[in-house]
Amino acid sequence: MTKNLFIGSIQINLNEVDSTNNYARQLVRDKTPIEGTLVVAKDQISGRGQRSNSWVSEPNMNLTCSYILRPVFLAAKDQFILSASVALAVFETISALLPNEDVKVKWPNDVLVNGKKIAGILIENVLRGPNLETSIIGIGINVNQVRFPTSLNPTSIKLITDSNVKTAAVLDLLSTQLERFYLQLREGKLDELLGLLNSNLFGSGIVMNLQVNDQIESVIIVGVEKTGELRLEHSNGTQTLHLHHEINWQLKL
Ligand code: BTN
Numbered sequence: 001m002t003k004n005l006f007i008g009s010i011q012i013n014l015n016e017v018d019s020t021n022n023y024a025r026q027l028v029r030d031k032t033p034i035e036g037t038l039v040v041a042k043d044q045i046s047g048r049g050q051r052s053n054s055w056v057s058e059p060n061m062n063l064t065c066s067y068i069l070r071p072v073f074l075a076a077k078d079q080f081i082l083s084a085s086v087a088l089a090v091f092e093t094i095s096a097l098l099p100n101e102d103v104k105v106k107w108p109n110d111v112l113v114n115g116k117k118i119a120g121i122l123i124e125n126v127l128r129g130p131n132l133e134t135s136i137i138g139i140g141i142n143v144n145q146v147r148f149p150t151s152l153n154p155t156s157i158k159l160i161t162d163s164n165v166k167t168a169a170v171l172d173l174l175s176t177q178l179e180r181f182y183l184q185l186r187e188g189k190l191d192e193l194l195g196l197l198n199s200n201l202f203g204s205g206i207v208m209n210l211q212v213n214d215q216i217e218s219v220i221i222v223g224v225e226k227t228g229e230l231r232l233e234h235s236n237g238t239q240t241l242h243l244h245h246e247i248n249w250q251l252k253l
Helices: 020-030 076-097 157-161 167-186 190-199
Strands: 011-017 038-044 063-069 103-106 110-113 116-128 131-141 207-212 215-224 230-233 239-242
Touching: 011 020, 020 038, 020 063, 020 116, 020 131, 038 167, 063 167, 076 103, 076 110, 076 116, 076 131, 076 167, 076 190, 131 167, 167 190, 190 215
Parallel strands: 011 038
Antiparallel strands: 038 063, 063 131, 103 110, 110 116, 116 131, 207 215, 215 230, 230 239
């Protein structure tokens, strides 16, 4: 059980659910769950990913959970830094479990180990005026699953270490790290959080083939801006800023 101040101090354990994000959203609509309430499912049958993708996870094998946050202090224009804080929490969790591996955050908020995806994040924000009101933070971490659809290039803790890890132990680490970075966000350390994200960014400073607005190009990833846009440098030396839907990584992840 977590020793946190509030993140994960109320935990709802479900055997089966369509999506922990859906369940958390319904809780916010029907009740007034306290900030930090955590929903965890053993089996998530219609897990949702970014860009309307699905998130498929074998029952009892992985971590599939959602946290309910109320970041009312955060301006909507700074909402990417919440996403960065969550990515850093997952990054630190995986780094603690796999200290000898190359762990990176792939923009905007996937976590990769040795170039393969181990975790995904789906954040759903509700705004009120110029600020955020509620945020559902959905996190999926591949823990003990070893077989995945061949169309993907995923990995898991078990595939890397060859040993089983209790999902509850991963969850404890995750809640601790999420509280740590969320408190930094609340203290206004936005530049520090963005700096930390950029220093652990997948592909940073490396020439990569990316599909940028339908055209495959060799570009250098310069970094992520406070707005969440990705800054790229082109072969002619010019730099451009991009939103998530403008970039296709040419990687199966
Ligand atoms: C992605 O990489 O596309 C994001 C995947 C997010 C998956 C998690 S699992 C728990 C939570 N509930 C969902 O339906 N999705 C998120």
